[in-house]
Amino acid sequence: SLRELLVIGCKGIAAYADHAAILGYEKDDIYAFLMEALASTTKDLSTDDMIAMVMKAGESAVNTMALLDEANTSTYGHPEITEVNIGVRNNPGILISGHDLKDMEELLEQTKGTGVDVYTHGEMLPANYYPAFKKYDHFVGNYGNSWWHQNKEFESFNGPIILTTNCLVPLKKDNTYLDRLFTTGVVNYPGAKHIADRPEGGTKDFSEVIEVAKRCKPPMEIESGKIIGGFAHNQVLALADKVIDAVKSGAIKRFVVMAGCDGRHKSRNYFTEVAKALPKDTVILTAGCAKYRYNKLDLGDIGGIPRILDAGQCNDSYSLAVIALKLKEAFGLDDINQLPISFDIGWYEQKAVAVLLALLYLNVKGIRLGPTLPAFVSPNVLKVLVDKFDIKQIGTVEEDVAAMMAGK
Structure with missing residues (x-):
């Protein structure tokens, strides 16, 4: 129902607001909207009023992601093009x-000079793109893939693991890493050690994690090489002239936004196959852990512009919206939907729903959503989304690639 869509979108907004607040960035109007939205769910609103509230949630999602972007970039600098080591x-x-x-910053500070290396996993990969973290020579790179590979990758890593936010997968019977699993912030797990919140004006204490690490073997190598990322709005707009020239010359025919979440279901192979099937004159814009379905494919570049531009974490979908709006301005267009951009979004949880509502608020039409539609999208809600925003469920790889290239 629309009510459920609103509540789950609000959960995503709240998560982003929490990330920003941890860095000292807050806005009362975000909290005021969340209270207004939740209060509205207790009333018997008309469909039109509910749609208006959902659109307001989209506006709040844009504002919250903008605040988080400001928090991250003011604190750690703007992400920049970076080659990330995926070996050990x-x-x-x-x-x-x-x-x-x-948490990343405090861990890097406390591990300086200890002989212990630091690696990112899953949604922490974009930490590699921030200038502030590049001064730490014991920050090695990224280990592994998206969240659902944890049972294998946490096992083979051999050292302690810290979960700072969502996406902890329950351990399997044959997993042996519980005694080196640490949680902090909103995450908790039976039998795992929890790192307490930082005291007022202080830092979290990662000393126990460091001591455990010193007793562990080095990580087992599961892959080697490098991947490239760091294409948030500031970096892409620095390349704007190059990008605009490539579009005008026809070297880039289309951008395909493939942001969102990854999941373990085989149907998500769709996103890997789309990335492979897209013509060589297309560029994929991505953010969130959906990227792991294709960010290690060798898709080449177009005149020096990589064909996969990773903006960062799922909240950095905000960057993709900023890039689209700036391109609209650069080409003198009235409507974002006139751009050669298609949206093929993988969804899994509340943050992706907040991103979806943000795109709808920005009047993006024709979004493909998959691999399945959320269970709370009832037939009536789907009708509203299709009629008003031309939302589509993903189809076959061949049909969708052909349709996107035709601007449909």
């Missing part, structure tokens, strides 16, 4: 997952 070194390591960049 021969020192003991700590693996940090989730979204909390302040």
